Amino acid sequence: xxxxxxxxxxxxxxxxxxxxxxxxxxxxxxxxxxxxxxxxxxxxxxxxxxxxxxxxxxxxxxxxxxxxxxxxxxxxxxxxxxxxxxxxxxxxxxxxxxxxxxxxxxxxxxxxxxxxxxxxxxxxxxxxxxxxxxxxxxxxxxxxxxxxxxxxxxxxxxxxxxxxxxxxxxxxxxxxxxxxxxxxxxxxxxxxxxxxxxxxxxxxxxxxxxxxxxxxxxxxxxxxxxxxxxxxxxxxxxxxxxxxxxxxxxxxxxxxxxxxxxxxxxxxxxxxxxxxxxxxxxxxxxxxxxxxxxxxxxxxxxxxxxxxxxxxxxxxxxxxxxxxxxxxxxxxxxxxxxxxxxxxxxxxxxxxxxxxxxxxxx
Amino acid sequence: xxxxxxxxxxxxxxxxxxxxxxxxxxxxxxxxxxxxxxxxxxxxxxxxxxxxxxxxxxxxxxxxxxxxxxxxxxxxxxxxxxxxxxxxxxxxxxxxxxxxxxxxxxxxxxxxxxxxxxxxxxxxxxxxxxxxxxxxxxxxxxxxxxxxxxxxxxxxxxxxxxxxxxxxxxxxxxxxxxxxxxxxxxxxxxxxxxxxxxxxxxxxxxxxxxxxxxxxxxxxxxxxxxxxxxxxxxxxxxxxxxxxxxxxxxxxxxxxxxxxxxxxxxxxxxxxxxxxxxxxxxxxxxxx
Numbered sequence: 001x002x003x004x005x006x007x008x009x010x011x012x013x014x015x016x017x018x019x020x021x022x023x024x025x026x027x028x029x030x031x032x033x034x035x036x037x038x039x040x041x042x043x044x045x046x047x048x049x050x051x052x053x054x055x056x057x058x059x060x061x062x063x064x065x066x067x068x069x070x071x072x073x074x075x076x077x078x079x080x081x082x083x084x085x086x087x088x089x090x091x092x093x094x095x096x097x098x099x100x101x102x103x104x105x106x107x108x109x110x111x112x113x114x115x116x117x118x119x120x121x122x123x124x125x126x127x128x129x130x131x132x133x134x135x136x137x138x139x140x141x142x143x144x145x146x147x148x149x150x151x152x153x154x155x156x157x158x159x160x161x162x163x164x165x166x167x168x169x170x171x172x173x174x175x176x177x178x179x180x181x182x183x184x185x186x187x188x189x190x191x192x193x194x195x196x197x198x199x200x201x202x203x204x205x206x207x208x209x210x211x212x213x214x215x216x217x218x219x220x221x222x223x224x225x226x227x228x229x230x231x232x233x234x235x236x237x238x239x240x241x242x243x244x245x246x247x248x249x250x251x252x253x254x255x256x257x258x259x260x261x262x263x264x265x266x267x268x269x270x271x272x273x274x275x276x277x278x279x280x281x282x283x284x285x286x287x288x289x290x291x292x293x294x295x296x297x298x299x300x301x302x303x304x305x306x307x308x309x310x311x312x313x314x315x316x317x318x319x320x321x322x323x324x325x326x327x328x329x330x331x332x333x334x335x336x337x338x339x340x341x342x343x344x345x346x347x348x349x350x351x352x353x354x355x356x357x358x359x360x361x362x
Numbered sequence: 363x364x365x366x367x368x369x370x371x372x373x374x375x376x377x378x379x380x381x382x383x384x385x386x387x388x389x390x391x392x393x394x395x396x397x398x399x400x401x402x403x404x405x406x407x408x409x410x411x412x413x414x415x416x417x418x419x420x421x422x423x424x425x426x427x428x429x430x431x432x433x434x435x436x437x438x439x440x441x442x443x444x445x446x447x448x449x450x451x452x453x454x455x456x457x458x459x460x461x462x463x464x465x466x467x468x469x470x471x472x473x474x475x476x477x478x479x480x481x482x483x484x485x486x487x488x489x490x491x492x493x494x495x496x497x498x499x500x501x502x503x504x505x506x507x508x509x510x511x512x513x514x515x516x517x518x519x520x521x522x523x524x525x526x527x528x529x530x531x532x533x534x535x536x537x538x539x540x541x542x543x544x545x546x547x548x549x550x551x552x553x554x555x556x557x558x559x560x561x562x563x564x565x566x567x568x569x570x571x572x573x574x575x576x577x578x579x580x581x582x583x584x585x586x587x588x589x590x591x592x593x594x595x596x597x598x599x600x601x602x603x604x605x606x607x608x609x610x611x612x613x614x615x616x617x618x619x620x621x622x623x624x625x626x627x628x629x630x631x632x633x634x635x636x637x638x639x640x641x642x643x644x645x646x647x648x649x650x
Contacts, residue, residue, distance in 0.1 A: 052544050073550045085541035089563045099549035102559075146549070 002063035002076075002153035002186060003028045004049060010057035011044050011210075018044055020210040021058065031180050031187045035197040036207035037233070043158055045207070046190045050156050051075050063153055078147035079156040082163060084139045086131035092118075092142050093127040099150050117145040120182060121175075137168045144176070148183055157189040161196065173199060194234050198222070206230050228358045231278050231351060237315065239278045240325040243355060246273045251352075253277070253321035259298045262347040265361055274355035281315065283346040284327040291330065295348035302343055307335040318343070395625070402426070402618035409614050425619040438616075439594045440623065443602040447624075450512055450598060451580040454519035458576045461520070462527025463569060467557070469528065470535035484525040492522060493585040500589050510592040518586055523576040530575070534568025535561065570635045581628055599624045 004026040011019035019041040026032045034042040047053040049060060051072035060067050067075050078099075086095050096117055100110045118124045121141040131139055140160060147155055157176070161169045177200055180187055191197055197204050198218045206213045206221060206229075214226040225231035225239070232238040244251040246269045250258040259277070261269055269275065285291065287299070305324075306317040314332035317324060318341075327343055329335070352361045401409050403421040431437040468474075469481060499518060500509070508514030538561050546556035562569070584600040591597045603620055606613040 050544075050548060052547070071552075072544075072547045073552065077548065079545070079548045081541045081545060083539060083541055085539065085545040087542065087546075087560055087564070098546075098559075102550040102555065146545075150549075 003030075003061075004154055004186060004188065005061040006045070006049070006058065007061070008058040009045070009048060009055055009060060011041070011048060011053065012056040017056075018210050019048070022207075022210075022212055024205060024212065024215065026186060026188060029184055029186055031177075031189065031200060031202045032205060033189045033191060033197040033201035033203075034205045034207060035191055035194055035233075036213075038192060039209075040207040041210040042190045042192075042205075042207050046156055046158055046188060049154070049188060050077055050079050076150075076153045077156055078150055078152040078154075079158065080140075080143045080147050080160045082159040084131070084143040084163075086139055086142055086146070088131050091128050091130055092123060092134070092145075095131065095142055096123075096145050096149055099146065103150075113149045114145075117149045120148065120179070121145045136164050137172060140164065140172055141175070144179065148179070151183075153186065155185055155187045157187065159191055160189075161191070162193070169196075176200060195236065198234070204234070206233060224360065224362060225278075225351065226360055228276060228278065228353050231353070231360075235280060237281050237326045239280050239351070240284070240320075240323075241353075242277045242321055242323055242325070244275055244277055244321075246271060246275055251275060251277055254323075255321040257300075257321050259300075259345065260296065260347060262350045262352065263296060264348070265352045268361045269352065275361070276353040276355050276358070278351035278353060279345060279349065281326040281328040283349040284325065284343050285346075286316070286327065286329050286341040286343055289329040289331055289333075290344050293344060293346045293348075295346075297347055298345045300343045300345060301340060303338055303340045304335050305337060307337070316341075398618045398621050398625075401615060402622045404615065406613070406615050409618075425615040429616055429619050438602055438605040438620065440602070440620065442594045443597055443599045444623070446512065446594075446596055447581060447598040447600075448627075450515045450519065450596075451577050453512070454516045454523065454580045455573055455577040457516070457520045458523035458527045459569060459573050461524050462531045462572055462576075463562075465524070465528035466531030466533075467535050467561075469532040470538075471540070484528060487525050492583070496586055496589045499586065503590055509590060510596045512596055514590055515587060515596065515598070518590065519576075519580040519583065522583075523579055526579075527572040527576055530572040531565070531568050534565045537568075538564045574632060574635050577631060578628055581624075 004024075006022050006024040008021045008023060009019060010017065010021055022041075022045055024032075034045060036042050044053060048055050049062075051067065051070060051074075055068060062075055062077070087098065090098065093114060096114045097110045100113055105113075115124075118127060121144060123138070123141055123145055126134060126138060126142075131142065134142065140163075143160070160176070161172050164172060173196060176189075189196075189200060201218055203215060204218055204221050205215050208229055214221055214230045216224075221230055221234050225234060228239075228241055232241065242253055244253040244258075246252075246261060247258075248271070249261050249266065251261055252258045282291075284300075300320065302318040302320065304316050304318050307329075308315040308317075309332060312330075312332075314329040314335065316327040316329055316335060318327060319325060335341070353359060354361055400418060402425055403423065404415075404418055405420055405422070405424065408415050408419060429438055429440055465484075469477065503509045503514045508517070542560050542564065543553075543556040546560040547553065551559060582600060583598075584603075587598050587601045588604070591601055599620065603617050606617040606620070
């Protein structure tokens with residue numbers, strides 16, 4: 001068990017810089033998820049922690065050791081790869097025991113550790129099969145088993161679920177979370193799937209273009225996104241964003257429609273400021289199909305262009321100031337395209353971003 | 363109904379034609395070989411008969427007996443030739459495989475300056491017919507005193523085989539995902555251990571097939587060997603075949619008998635390694 005500290009970590013490939021001075025402290029036993037669109041540098045960051053990529057600048061500390069130039073085998077980490085990377089010529093048992101064999105443990109020790117891992121991951125009946133004879137989910141479990149037999153300081157997961165089908169992915173997600181509770185260890189997990197990030201993480205690190213955009217608990221980044229990128233990346237559907245200008249305590253949207261500046265932002269805006277109003281679908285609901293709203297709200301009358309029934313709720317597509325926005329309808333009833341509904345916008349849950357910097361005004 | 367019958371008939375006819383074409387092709391490939399084997403058991407009279415005797419009348423081991431017999435009775439130093447062939451083919455194959463593995467791995471895994479140019483250069487050497495090199499090779503070997511030695515032929519075969527083994531092994535290492543070696547390194551292996559314990563076993567099918575090709579090339583090569591060998595000390599089996607030609611006659615039966623002896627080890631090796639080939643081709647450690 002150990003903490004992981006990244007201090008101003010930089011990665012360059014020739015003239016191309018892909019990671020720009022990442023600072024991150026990961027606590028002992030913490031489950032941290034690096035999330036971001038492809039090419040954001042999350043996998044590179046993980047591979048630098050693993051020692052599979054050399055770092056071009058900065059410092060990586062695992063436990064109390066600086067590991068900058070240590071090869072992977074001296075970092076006491078284990079890693080689960082996106083494509084599993086099981087050794088195809090070895091049985092499941094040999095795959096699980098490989099690292100211990102390399103470490104020259106006795107056969108008895110190996111057997112005990114392997115059996116224990118197999119037990120945790122319900123692999124006992126597949127022990128003599130080759131990886132080729134396993135299903136995707138089983139292979140994924142073997143890959144995890146291979147990681148836990150060594151009792152490493154840190155587990156690294158590189159998009160481990162992206163090759164599984166949707167149902168299996170949900171199932172394995174739960175298993176990974178359970179595994180973390182069982183083996184109690186530091187985990188750094190990379191994914192591009194924000195749902196995975198939200199459900200698994202103690203803390204989420206959102207990355208873009210080699211920079212960290214925000215670090216926080218899943219609720220923090222959902223409730224208080226630091227900028228418009230985080231606001232649209234975290235949460236499904238993405239946050240609705242509308243450009244406008246502050247004028248006399250109101251936000252005038254592009255087509256002249258205006259809503260009051262939410263109270264929590266009233267002393268953070270100034271006259272004439274270009275802003276972006278953000279709100280989630282959950283905060284724009286048709287009257288009579290909404291959650292009770294505590295504070296200030298605005299009422300908007302709009303035509304529905306499309307509805308997507310999801311069972312317990314229906315997602316409604318409509319437009320404000322010429323821009324498509326999504327709203328949610330609780331206790332849904334069928335809605336025909338073109339039907340006009342009166343919507344309630346919960347101003348207390350709205351976000352306001354500076355149009356220039358795209359940062360939250362909170 | 364008629365339409366269905368029409369299509370069924372068509373499919374059957376096509377299948378029949380396909381089998382017939384396959385039969386013809388196999389005849390072209392197999393009959394010369396079978397004819398060699400058959401002739402090695404037939405008396406010279408029957409071999410030379412015109413029109414040819416298709417159904418053998420009299421099969422015996424006379425040619426084999428004569429071949430292993432004394433010099434005066436049409437015997438040739440078969441064992442000596444066999445040993446020469448074996449030493450030269452095995453040694454050159456082992457070297458070509460070692461170099462091919464190092465080269466193939468480098469081309470598959472590493473980026474370096476002039477990679478494409480070097481690769482194309484290696485492949486271009488394959489475009490030169492081996493026999494075109496016989497005179498320059500002869501001169502070089504004569505100057506260095508390597509004429510009529512095992513080492514001389516081994517060097518020639520290594521240089522003939524290396525571009526091919528590099529190309530073949532490169533292709534196989536490309537199919538081995540990089541993550542396997544990375545996983546091994548994280549599991550505690552050094553770079554070297556990761557190669558020998560993980561990458562090599564996974565790619566061994568490719569190495570084995572490269573090995574077969576290299577071995578067969580050396581084992582069967584005639585043109586260069588006939589120039590660079592002189593005596594029983596270094597003559598290989600293909601060159602030994604010439605012992606059956608004299609000023610006015612050719613002992614076809616004896617030649618066929620020696621050819622059969624030549625084919626047997628190659629066949630055995632191919633069968634042995636073939637099993638290995640199939641076993642090695644079972645990828646599945648990574649999502650395909």
